[in-house]
Amino acid sequence: MAEEKELKVAPEAKEEKAPAEAPKEARGPKGDRKDRRNKGERRDRRPEKVDDGFEDRVVYINRVSKTVKGGRRMKFTALVAVGDHKGRYGFALAKAAEVPDAIKKATEAAKKHTYTIKLVKGGTLSHEVVGKYGACSVYLKPAPAGTGVIAGGPVRAILELAGVQNVCSKVYGSRAAINILRATHQGLQNLKNYKDVKALRSTPSEE
Numbered sequence: 001m002a003e004e005k006e007l008k009v010a011p012e013a014k015e016e017k018a019p020a021e022a023p024k025e026a027r028g029p030k031g032d033r034k035d036r037r038n039k040g041e042r043r044d045r046r047p048e049k050v051d052d053g054f055e056d057r058v059v060y061i062n063r064v065s066k067t068v069k070g071g072r073r074m075k076f077t078a079l080v081a082v083g084d085h086k087g088r089y090g091f092a093l094a095k096a097a098e099v100p101d102a103i104k105k106a107t108e109a110a111k112k113h114t115y116t117i118k119l120v121k122g123g124t125l126s127h128e129v130v131g132k133y134g135a136c137s138v139y140l141k142p143a144p145a146g147t148g149v150i151a152g153g154p155v156r157a158i159l160e161l162a163g164v165q166n167v168c169s170k171v172y173g174s175r176a177a178i179n180i181l182r183a184t185h186q187g188l189q190n191l192k193n194y195k196d197v198k199a200l201r202s203t204p205s206e207e
Contacts, residue, residue, distance in 0.1 A: 060177040078102035083161025090114040123165030131187020136174035154180040
């Protein structure tokens with residue numbers, strides 16, 4: 001009889017516990033759904049990539065190390081060029097522990113510091129120019145329509161992103177990517193259009 005009583009009591013105990021656990025189980029999935037909804041909302045709230053018209057291009061990635069007391073610290077440097085193909089361009093060099101982080105930092109820095117050039121008819125330069133930086137020199141020459149961008153490496157990247165469609169170029173001296181970009185930038189900034197030259201050549205009598 002004692003065993004029968006125990007058998008009867010055991011199910012009752014389980015039945016008593018069941019209602020207490022049921023609400024928790026019922027709340028669990030609802031809570032999960034709520035969390036999922038919140039997570040979905042958070043994902044929606046994240047700032048989406050704004051299309052600012054700039055295209056970025058990775059020019060060069062290098063692994064660098066710094067020797068410290070505990071050993072060597074390895075990092076990556078990324079050289080990125082950006083442009084809107086309408087006369088605006090920029091470039092920057094950034095360093096980080098991982099390649100994606102370095103590229104992201106360089107892209108953001110390049111977009112913050114942009115420069116503008118004025119293109120002439122045919123998507124080319126107004127005149128020949130030589131850009132210099134350190135031991136690097138970049139020669140840029142206008143070309144007729146249909147020529148394309150005759151340039152290599154960093155020069156091609158910055159010219160295409162700036163919107164230049166027809167040009168010839170040649171690099172002299174240092175072949176470091178960052179020096180080539182800086183020399184190209186120096187040459188592009190020295191370009192003058194018709195109005196600038198006319199203002200320089202004007203005399204007081206003509207005014």
